[in-house]
Amino acid sequence: MLTERQLEIFQTIIDEFVKSARPIGSKIISEKENISVSPATIRNVMADLEEMGYLKKTHSSSGRIPSEKGYRFYVDHLVTPVMTDISNVQVIRHLVEDGFYEFERVVEMSAEILSDLTNYTTIILGPEVFNTRLKQIQIVKLTSRTAIAILVTNTGLVEHRTFIIPEKINSTDIEKLVNILNERLTGIPMIQLSEKLDEEVLALIKDNINMFENMLFHLKDVLKNESEHSAKLYFGGKANLFNQPEFNDVEKIHSFYLMMEQEEEIANLLKRTENTLQVTIGRENDYEPIQDFTLVTAPYRLGHEYMGTIALIGPTRMQYRRAITLLKALSNEMTEAFYHLYQDHYFK
Amino acid sequence: MLTERQLEIFQTIIDEFVKSARPIGSKIISEKENISVSPATIRNVMADLEEMGYLKKTHSSSGRIPSEKGYRFYVDHLVTPVMTDISNVQVIRHLVEDGFYEFERVVEMSAEILSDLTNYTTIILGPEVFNTRLKQIQIVKLTSRTAIAILVTNTGLVEHRTFIIPEKINSTDIEKLVNILNERLTGIPMIQLSEKLDEEVLALIKDNINMFENMLFHLKDVLKNESEHSAKLYFGGKANLFNQPEFNDVEKIHSFYLMMEQEEEIANLLKRTENTLQVTIGRENDYEPIQDFTLVTAPYRLGHEYMGTIALIGPTRMQYRRAITLLKALSNEMTEAFYHLYQDHYFK
């Protein structure tokens, strides 16, 4: 375990490095008010901390910077969840109270707010399909050959897809079909839709009106795709990382943006089953393109049920306390907001 | 007017500079096969071209690069629309034939394809609201206090918004309302919806069921917002500009990305009323943040009616011929595709 003094110096190095992004030398530390030992002593301590793997040098005579192990230690032991001012985040709550009833809007605003407050990039993973249920299905005939299937989930998400219909079908027929579909499929988890379509509806309809068969075939495609369709991502402050000194290299920024385009991969990163806030630092990330970054994730819920993930991505030299505090606060706010939005649905 | 030889040399400088991004000297030009005069002569010609404003130097003893006036001349007089191979672009046509019936998908694919082919950034402006009409409206009750209004346009766009409903209202009432709305509002241009709601529907309903009044109030808000809601933008290849040597500078990339976040402004840039392909080079752009870029825009249509704009943005050192050819081809393809998608609607 670390001594009191080691902790103090370590903490100072973290703080200073996070601020300045430059290696911290013994002199700078010795000038801090709460430090009362000489630079030489500090050098000894720093050598110890380096030996333990918490600090490293950029070259043989440079000051020290935290290693990833150092950040890990910091996050695990020194980031006390001091509840700083989170009133900024509580805007979300008011948004919902003031008539922002749209799930997507709330999420977009949240991403915006969080990235503005932290200066990092926010990523929000929308509700997983397998956690939502069909609220209602509608089919709108668009042209003589195409119609749009509109699926509304219990979380207020609206998905739609255009598909082929037989030429001869008319609006009344479609209405009949929609009624049957709603009767049979409402409340079914989205992910099971296509399966249930076969089980419940197909047989039923075949007897009645057989030109539906072809249509259902296409509709099934729609439902299947919809359920495979991975959850949506929302971003905020993608350009924030330009402000971080570690990203004043074109190559790094380029790879960051390319990485952010891999939505599949990112979605997978955020699909963490854990239900608490998590911090992964640099190489701790399995996904190679973000091994220069720190990813902080937290779930948000509908009631007690996991709904999606909200994440911050930034340099490993991160304001961990601030980021963690705000992310935690925001995930609570979102949980709160969605509870208000969908409470009666939830309890139903 | 320019002499034959001046044209030839000018053309060579453009070609070479577009390729290499470096100032072009007389020696390089003299080594070209189609050039048979000495470097000294070329220098004289270049001095003339510079005097006329078509070329400029980066410093007193550098080679020449095209000026914006030079590019303008090139685009106006030297870019002959040689129909190069546009089979790449015709993928779009097949997409639609193969069952990509989604407007949004077609647009997204188009943006992707065009940016891949050109290595610039594609921006597509979706259909203007004032050019679309209501196909159908649906209201789905979500919770006891909220419902989702879903608007489908004749172009297959689906817009939705959650709004407040009175607690006491039930599904049957909503159904009644929806029927009335559809009866009265179908076919109305989206932009007139909120107005027509007052004229046609409000009075009608007030007599019947007066608790609708409050609901309609909120619904009107929805419709109003929806019509003010500026047309959607689709992007492709935002990261392509990293490959351009002029964007080797973090500052430039940063400002590019910040610029791309100003969707309002960009949408306005693309809302050009002109109905042909247009090229604006550098300072010709009124919008200051893109005065380092060239913007190429072309409209796409539904039948003969303007529907939206497809644009390429890249450095002024652009492969104009290629960009123009491909953009033209793609806008035709999209027009074609939408004709197929919505033809019977269009002729109705």
Add this chain to the structure above:
DNA sequence: AATTAGCACTCAAGAGCAATGAGTGCTAAC
């Protein structure tokens, strides 16, 4: 009269080098 060879000149870019200074580790004194 138009073209070109020749030449002096310009300037960006890069290599080499010394000076600076912020940092270190180690040793010996406190």
Add this chain to the structure above:
DNA sequence: GTTAGCACTCATTGCTCTTGAGTGCTAATT
């Protein structure tokens, strides 16, 4: 155990020099 002192390291900066690709101008050539 702490710290003063000192030799040492190395990234950074600024300076000068060289290089080479380019120019414009003048005089010779066609």
